[in-house]
Amino acid sequence: MADRSKPASRLPAWLVDQQSLAAKASDEFWKIGQAKNRGDDPMTTIYNISDEALEKLGIFKKVEKLQVEVTESQGRPSAIGEQRQFVSVEPDKIRKNEFRDSRPLAKVQKRKASKSPARDSIEPRKASRTLNTGFVPAEMPIAESSKVGAARKPSTSLDRPAAEDRSAKVPKSEAETKYEPKDLPEWLKTINNVTMARELKRPDKERTQALRSLDAFKDCIRRCEDAAAAKKPEAQLEKLFEELRDHVHKAEIVLKGVDKLVVRKTNMLTIQNGLPRIFMGTIDLDYPWDLRADAWQLYLRWHRQDFKTDLLRGIVTRKEKDRASDRIDPEWAKDPLKKIPANYHGQGHLVLGQWWPTQLCAVRDGAHGTPQGGIWGAKGKGAYSIVLSGGGPGYKDRDEGDTIWYSGTDKKEADSSDPTENTQRLIESCDEFPDRPVRVLRSSQLSATNRYRPKYGLRYDGLYRLVEYELLDKSKQEHLFKLVRCENQNPIRCENNAARRPTKYEEEEFLKLKR
Known part of the structure; x- marks a missing residue:
């Protein structure tokens, strides 16, 4: 049995050196991770190496411009799911950490998303296509309304x-x-599947016609998206847009039988299957501005339960x-x-x-x-x-x-x-x-x-x-x-x-x- 009164033998010098290096490396990696999460440059905040020294070491090359992939809205490298585009960036902006690695940000966003509450049960869990939910054009077209012909003085x-x-x-x-798009209205969330199925079984000619029309409406949206994804000719796409305009304008003015049960059944207010697919657009397809505006107008009406098509609705005549x-x-x-x-x-x-x-x-x-x-x-x-x-x-x-x-x-x-x-x-x-x-x-x-x-x-x-x-x-x-x-x-x-x-x-x- 070993004598406990004697001190334990010292570790070999080579093992002590390895442990010291491992501890130091672990500490350095932790500091680097913290610096990146703050958006700082580890070379300057941890190692105290100046930009001039880095240039002398050849880490930064002096070039006129670099093409850096950034997002339009936040001015940093694209995180997962963001709309992408390229802009010219001066090298000194990179040295000043204006464009940093987005991987820590993407991880944070992923953790937040995993903690968010589940979507309402009436929305499908997966969208059939990726939505362009965050991208806004940098410049909107300027109206040229009165620039045709000579203006009167x-x-x-x-x-x-x-x-x-x-x-x-x-x-x-x-x-x-x-x-x-807005949050789903409370009146829509209160409709359960049993009540909806029972009510829709009752014979109602106008409601049945409305369901068929809205199914054709959504099918037209799908065909527009498929044509855009397949790079169909512009003339074919314009023809589909005109058909979709008819669906939107008919639903606004002449389509009878639409009520909260029909809107709930057809999911016309959900992002994955309804009107938001028009006014939000997709990665492959950006609908004409007038079509997006009219779809948004119809969406707002139905969102506040305004289903009547009468021009003088709400008016005592x-x-x-x-x-x-x-x-x-x-x-x-x-x-x-x-x-x-x-x-x-x-x-x-x-x-x-x-x-x-x-x-x-x-x-x-x-x-x-x-x-x-x-x-x-x-x-x-x-x-x-x-x-x-x-x-x-x-x-x-x-x-x-x-x-x-x-x-x-x-x-x-x-x-x-x-x-x-x-x-x-x-x-x-x-x-x-x-x-x-x-x-x-x-x-x-x-x-x-x-x-x-x-x-x-x-x-x-x-x-x-x-x-x-x-x-x-x-x-x-x-x-x-x-x-x-x-x-x-x-x-x-x-x-x-x-x-x-x-x-x-x-x-x-x-x-x-x-x-």
Whole structure:
């Protein structure tokens, strides 16, 4: 038996050296990992080696530019699942750690994803195709609405370029047309499979037709994606887009029988199988901008349980041709899902080209705030929206598409010292809130020679900025305002092409109201 009173024999020197090296290497690897997670450079933070020394050692080569793969949104090497593109990066930016290895970030994202709660049971677990959920184009097309033909010159001093500090650019958050799907609504989650199966077994001709139509709708989406993935000719893809437009526009206006059970059964609000596949796009396919906008509009309606296709839904109608005595249904106004206020700046929930048969319908959907007046705003906040309708005798309105000259409301009493309330809202927007654009709606009451005039009803044509105004008649407080259409918006949907609004289905339903 060994004598415990004697000290243990010392380890061989070579083994002690190996243990020391292993401990040191383990410590160095741990420090390197910590530095990478912080986004620091291990060579400078751990080993205290300067950039100049690294250059002398030949680690950094002096080149003019390097092509580094980065993401558009975050400016770092692409992590798993992110949209990729290449940009030119100076070597000194690499030395300053502006573009680091993304593997630690990808691991963190993967750990977070594993801890996130499971998706709702009504959504399929796997998508059939990869969605482009995070990529937004770096630049949006600029509207060229009024650049066809020679512009008319108004006989006022407002016919001059806007001041530099009032440039007609929408803030980036407003300019980028980015449609993000919402969480599944609570009313959809409460429908269980047993209840849905029992209700759908009951004979209902309109509901059955709606189910068939929406199945054909989704099949058209699939064929568009397959054609794009297979690199089919452009003409074939355009034909499929036109078919898909018909499905979207029919569902908006003429498809009867759609209700919450039909939407639940067909998964039209889910990312994997429904409308988000259009307005979000896929890696292989980016749908036309007007098709994405109209799909987003339909998605929002169904999301808030607005399934009726009647143009005058939510309106109490009277038997009069001019519809001046119509009013919003009080029951509709009480529904928090359907009541949409109009006291906000910017585009909000609207889409470019959205159309209404009457101004009251635009009020119902939160595009404008008054069924009669042309100016909507609030004291101390400026104007929210205006309606171009020709004004009347004495008004000096001019419409050149991207540039508008708009008359304020005149005072009825002569020698008035203050403008009207509505005119003051426009003055506030111009003087105090030049960074808050106003919504512009065009009416079919405009002159028939106006190329931007909708054929029927009213159409939302985008955001405009009030850049300046002129007092034409002090005794009447007559003001003329100049508005310039904000950049980074798609064209006004007035041309005779596939993007035009109102659509042929909207026109047909509008004419039925006149009978």
